[in-house]
Amino acid sequence: MLRTQFEEDLKNLHEQFYKMGREVSIAINNSVKAFIDHDKELALEVIEHDADINNYEVSLEKKSFEMIALQQPVTTDLRTLVTVLKASSDLERMGDHAVSIAKSTIRVKGSKRVLEIEEDIEQMAGMVTEMVDDVLDAYVITDEKKAKDVAKSDTAVNQQFSSIYKKCIDAMKENPETVVVGADYLQVAGYLERIGDYVTNICEWIVYLKTGKISELNSNRTEEI
Template identity: 55%
Template sequence: MRRLFDDELNDLNTNFTEMGMLVAKAIGTAVTSFVDHDREVAQSVIDGDRLINDREVALEKKTFEMIALYQPVTTDLREIVTILKAVSDLERMGDYARNLAQQTIQVKGNKRVDDIEQQLSEMGNIVQQMVADVLAAYVKGDAEQAKKIAQVDVRANDYYQLIYRQSIDQMRQDPEVVVGSTGYMVAAQCLKRIGDYVTNICEWIVYLQSGKIVDLNPLNTNEHAN
């Protein structure tokens, strides 16, 4: 029975990681499509979101089946619960990648601002790296690395604030960029939320290793420090 459980748990981890890779690819492709104004590539992200949703449903079903069949305890149960919670975060990240791709289609043809698009590209690179790093930390069970990844979210939040302010300034200066600048703010919000969900997964990695639920949101940490 133990060997069967271990085999199924290994499969569960593998499928979770594969879903994470799908999400990471969707995020990268969505950012590229937005910066390159490529509607065709953006549509591929939108179409591919169904695969991510299907993975979430399958993984959730499998976790419930394993809990019911094996009735795991302690560390085994923590691992299953971690996957159950983290897979939901991955699915939401995929949703925001899809939303970003939708912005590419909606703002196509409107007047654009190169500086803001460059900042969005840089913010996208940070968030993409966070996703790749958190998947690696999960595979390794590296709670300390997860804590470091969560701190990187400060940089993503800084970019969000910068893009938001500059988009507002551009709209005040030039009415022709109102639609495009609104799209920039939505795109930055999508990336910000992806970073937030990465932080959630970091917290689940810490929980997996320690059994403790912690708050790794860097903004909350700053507030507590004050």
């Protein structure tokens, strides 16, 4: 009976984590859309909705600790709970970065815009949200290979960030009127780049869940715990 309840609780944890991830993906999408469209109402929605994402993390953390204390799980079950704890923390930070992008929208004045850079930021956001969606799919079926593939795609996100950085610097040098908006572009691209890093963290936790090894993906360091 206890085991059946434990398995039901684990299933609920998985479902909650996936729902949290979907909310984070929507928040990232909406924050960038708000920034590109100068849509302050949508930006405010992202900021207000962040409380829901935070509540998910608190709920997942509380339930995970409760299950560890009461059930004293070992091996795979314990790895599952550790993964939920760590990966939900990464999701929460990703939600925080979506809020930061939304706040950039509210701060931005009627500055001179550089449409080419905005298109690049939009493309970068698409790459990042695809990573988020793919890592959630990998999590649901504990797909180690898919997780590693998702982590590899962070390289393209980093390259896009470097490209945007260069274009922003060039634009600011050529036209001082773009300095204010250029600084905002750099900030938003930086937040997206960090979100990609957090997705890579979740990929590492999926590999841990499957193998029991903590691996730093895109690096040679691997240690057993």
